[in-house]
Amino acid sequence: MDWGSVAPNDGHRALVELEKRGKLDLLVTQNVDGLHQKAGNSAQRVVEIHGTLQEFMCMSCEDRGPVEVVLERVRAGEGDPPCLECGGILKAAVVSFGQNLFPGDMERSIAAASTCDLILAVGTTLGVFPAANVVPAAKQSGAQVVIVNGSPTEMDDLADAILRGSISEILPSVVGTSTPN
Ligand SMILES: [Zn+2]
Structure with a gap:
């Protein structure tokens, strides 16, 4: 897998602008690519629900750290680097299908959803639970519910506005960061 080749797009950058303006309380993402932070959103405002x-995590002691540290060990010749704390098996710090979410993430997301004026649901069909519960919450x-997605979602009925199309075009145009062609 090539870990570093994907770059943030104009959609990511529009969300960074929202944070700069003080309009973004919490960004709950199902993406595991770290691109929101790479684009410039602060880590404390991003919940990576999946x-x-x-980052890597140890399956035994739950030690976590930057994946780069493990990749460096692989490059240095370790075939399958064990956890330095306990010798356990290391894996990417992602939530596998059927596995529990990381403690606290969902609570934090619901808390933010319950106090916001507007929720922007972007690039999801809102069919993956419990993550999608933030919208009904x-x-x-x-709150006003605005859905931005390329196709219909499971929660279009809840929406106050639906914007259908390319996220990297719609978000900059909503936020006002579109650059003239
Ligand atoms: Zn461990």
Whole structure:
């Protein structure tokens, strides 16, 4: 796998602009590519609900760290580097299908959803649970729901506005960061 070749796009950059303006409380992402932080969103405002490929974790003691540290050990000749803390098996710090989410992530996401004025659901069909629960949580608390996606979603009925099309075009145009062609 090539870990470093994917770059943030204009959609990511529009969300960075929202944070700069103080309009972004929390960014809950199902992506594991670390691109929101790479684009410039601060780590403390990003919840990676399905984990991240940018970090490793030990399956036994749950030690975590930058994946680069493990890749460096592989490059140095270790075939399958064990955990330095306990000798356990290391894997990417992502949530596998059927595995529990990381503790606290969902609670934090629901808390933010329950206090926001507006929730922007971007690039998801809102069919993966529990992550998708943030949208009804926000709606119930009186937030406006804006859905941006290329295709219909499971929660279009809840939406106050639906913007259908390319995220990397729509988000910059909504936020006002579009560059004239
Ligand atoms: Zn360990």
